Amino acid sequence: MTSFAVTKLVAAKDLRIELRSRVLINQVLPFAAITMVLFAFALDQDDLLVRVAPGLVWLATLFSMLVVVQRSFAVEAGDGALDALRVAGVPAQGIYFGKAAALAVQLLVLETLLFAAAFVLYSSRFDGAGVFLLITSALAASCGLGLVGTLYGGLTTGTKGRESLLPLLLLPVVAPVLIGATRATEAALGVGRISMQEGWAWVALLVTYALLFGIGGSIGFGPLVDDTA
């Protein structure tokens, strides 16, 4: 089977499992929503909230991503499916891109809902041009996060308490995405001292990030996941 066919197969499988179990809606979204409410309590002033809303949305996304990544690999390890996937001789690149795509889609759904929440809770506003920048930056960031989440999620899956390593490994790595996505969103929402043109520069960084981890990750994922210790 070609890597692309496997990618589609694995992505479809992951998304179908998610639709069936709805962990994203039942568990992750409430967690993210509560986080945003807590941010509002902590920051208290309304004008400040509008100013930092982009940062808060992307922070809530990052923390929720940890839960989604762990869930994505718990599904595999649950009934020995990860071993079964390896025994089926499914090419590692296919698994990597498949799970990354499924993860990116789930993150996009999450971001849409969180931006809606920001619209309500933090009364963020944006005009026509900003929408296009917002959507592109969310797409690029989600691809980057999906790839990196799958890469380090695969490394920290399995037994022997490896899961606790995921935040230590993943959070520093996604720093550029947090910075880039937040700045691009600020430009889209017209808050902060950042112009639309600069916003697009940040989107370029997000795209480079996703490309680099697309290539580097697909090479590294096999050896990382394959150590059948």
Added chain:
Amino acid sequence: METGFVILSYVATFGGIAILVAVMMRRARSMSARRPPEDQPWT
């Protein structure tokens, strides 16, 4: 006040290194006691 910070940085740096070196040497000694020397290609 300034000299205090300068002294602190020197003591912290070289004190820290000295402690770590001592720990490493102790572990090396304890390990070498538990096995024959031919495992040390560098000797």
Added chain:
Amino acid sequence: METDPVVQLVDVVAVLDRFPALAGATLTVHRGEIVLLTGPNGAGKTTLLRLCAGLLPPARGTAMVLGLDLVEQREAVRSRVGLLGHSNGLYTDLTITENVAFWGATVGASAEEVSAAVERMGLAGRLSDVPVRKLSAGQRRRTALACLIARRAELWLLDEPHAGLDAAGRDELDTVLRAATAAGATMIVASHEMERAGALATRMVEVAGGQIRGQIRGQESGTP
């Protein structure tokens, strides 16, 4: 050529976190055979199955499966081998058909092959749309076997396949295994149930201390 052994292990050592689960195992299995591995828990039966499935690299010795080297050509070996361990390797949120279809798709199996496999394991009809999570142990085992069939596995590695099945379930399992070997598959079964699995196996081998200790003839005669 036909006599080419499906599995050839020579003095294989396999290490699990610095414990030598296999300490010099030597075993040869030919096509169509059902070899039964017996022996106490911790003897290395499960490790041997996982090694043949390509999940565990041999630390020492040589290991060939289906004529391919387990270290160099591990990917190629894996796609032609099926492992049914204590866990069934299924997605419990998906239904039986979705699981079998997924595993079948990894080798490009057609829809007919998938439904045939589901049919063969007696899982067709209303049952096939139930998420695996809701199934009994026996039904899950049969789903996992249906996946092996859909994946056209040539070498079946089964770890305690009879565990948790009632008498009827066991008979059914035996018929399926015999039918699969008749169709050219080869099997290595690890089991404690000497009489049940013994009747099925063409050859019985005892595993102890991570090695193959002795060979007990299958049905023909009790002595090696």
Added chain:
Amino acid sequence: MSGPTSTRATRAIGIATIVGLIWFVAFGLFLSPDDAVQRKGVRILYIHVPSAWLAYLAFIVTAVSSAAYLWKRTRSLTWDRLAGASAEVGVLFMGITLLTGSLWGRVSWGVYWVWDSRVTTTAFLFVTYLGYLAVRGLGGSHEQRARRSAVVALLAVLEIPLVHFSVEWWRPLHQQESIAKGKLQNLMLFSLFVGVIVFTLLYVWLVMHRQRVLAMQDALDDRGLEFAIAERRQEASL
């Protein structure tokens, strides 16, 4: 100072390091003058700058030896242990860099931490390589540890430019810091130079010893495994 991992070479480097250290402290604290602008603060730089450079060098060595391990022809566990030892010393030096950096910031600008691109990238590297060391400890056979660590080390290298650019655009370098360092001359520059030499000697000495300790540890594991295999084979013949 001699121990099981010492040889004539490490003893020589060890002595040179100690002599260099005394020389360095003499210059760093006493012989070199105060700086016109920073007065005594500049003396912290004599540690801060060399340890930063050596930390970067250590991580480069880790990346190169990881690549060497992954490449089929030059694959050997020595490369893996060198990568591990160099990363450990690198994290130590990076910790020193961050500590002395914040002390120096406190003296020069009255603030312990400044979010400019260089400091933030340094902090990022420190956490990343802590993650690398955690990955090294995940267990499995030596080959599995080596392969996994090598991949993580090369991924860390992939991240450095990404982090550097995103942080650089985010908070460009503070002007004062770069000016202050540019103006060092004569004895002060010499002290800095001595610092670089001493820290390099220290790095080499630490890595040589640490690498041998790791080698002994691996040999101990292998010996334990041999013993376990023999015991296991024995078990079968009961």
